[in-house]
Amino acid sequence: MKKLINSVDTVLADSLNGFCRAHGDILVAGEELKFVRRKDLKAGKVALVSGGGSGHEPLHGGLVGHGMLDAACPGQVFTSPTPDQMLAAVEAVDTGAGVLFIVKNYEGDVxxxxxxxxxxxxxxxxxxxxxxVAVEDSLYTTGRRGVAGTLVVEKIVGAAAEEGRDLAALKALGDKVNARTRSMGVALTSCTVPAAGKPMFEIGEDEMEMGVGIHGEPGRRRVKLASADDIAAEMIGAILKDLGETARGEALLFVNGFGATPAMELYLMYDAAAKKAEAAGLSIARSLVGSYVTSLDMAGCSLTVTVLDDEMKALWDAPVHTAALRWGM
Known part of the structure; x- marks a missing residue:
């Protein structure tokens, strides 16, 4: 294992210290690094809190700031944060209008x-x-996994919270965005958790894991490496099949890298996926390409499609200023 770390025991704390030092203009660390929060809280605004295991950076800490999250709780690598972390975050950011948790569907997180x-x-x-859409159940969940679509929910609901919408309205909006969002991933390599010191799974040089999870969980099947066009066709096909009759009109296409995939390949996948989606009748109105929901050093990517309405599109376009996303400001 070759990693830029001091020790396995301090990797998370050292990383969080560097993260907060680099982005001290917009966020601060909570006591004992239990959470990170917006530096400037907005009184009377519903606070958005998320979190999960580390190793998926910039999710979730990188999405703390104006127009998105008010706080994020980092667990150990691929391990849920603890209730006391979440409670400390709530107490730090609740200004009286309530708190909305945005939670990926993993048993520990839930x-x-x-x-x-x-x-x-x-x-x-x-x-x-x-x-x-890859699997209904996995090693970590009961039901579908929450993956890169979580970022879309956090962005759209975060913009609505910034407008001053109440807790009930924000929950309803978040549920709507989630219902209109589907994702699927593919892995070309495994990833190496620092504490383990070796890849989580073995995969052949000429193989890929179709439908992999963001913790390296098994996908739909192990298959021979295929062309980008063929990979995109299978993934977009599965996503649109799952969306069913709602897969029409304008959409957001989000191509997410898993940590070791060059931007060249992500944009190549975007082109392949956009062509497949448009051929199926969708109009790609908004786009996001980059490594935002990673799996340490895994090579591969996920595709996310969100079917937009005018409200969701306007909220996606609304100003945001976080470590990972910034526009309109």
Missing amino acids: MNFEMAAEMASGEVARVLTNDD
Whole structure:
């Protein structure tokens, strides 16, 4: 294992310290690094809190800031944060209008966020993201996994929260965005968790894992490496089949790298996926390409399609200023 770390035991703390030092103009670290939060909180605004295991950066800490999250709780690598982290984040960012949790559908995340909500003194609601079409159940979930579509939910709901919408309205909007969002991933290599010191799974030089999860969970099947056009065709086909009759009109296409995929390849995949989606009748109205929901050093990518309406499109376009996303400001 070759990694730029000091020690396995301090990798998360060292990374968070560097992250907060680099982006100290927009965010600060909570006590004992239990969470990161917006530097300047907005009184009377519903606070958005998310989190999950580390190793997926810039998700979620990189999405803390104006127009997105108010706080994010980082767990150890690929491990859910604890309820006390989430409760500390709630207490730090709740300015009286309540808190909305945005939670990826993994058993540890769901259980711990539920416990934190029960302990919180203020009003807390939850949006559960489960956009992965690859499998209904995996090693970490009951039901679909929450993957890169979580970023889309956080951006759109974050913009609405910035406008001053109340907790019930934001939950309804988050549930709507999640229902109109589907994702699927493909891995060309495994990833190496620092504590393990070796790849999570073995994969042949001429193989790929179709439908892989963001923790390296098995996908639909192990197959021979194919062309980008063929990979995009299978992934977009699965996404549109799952969306069914709702797959019409304008859409956002998000091509997400898993951490070790060059931008050249991500844009190549975008071109292939956009052509397949447009041939199926969708109009690609908005785009995002880059490594935003990663799996440490895994090579591969995921495709996410969100079917937009005018409200969602306007909220996607609204100003945002985070470590990972910035436009309109």
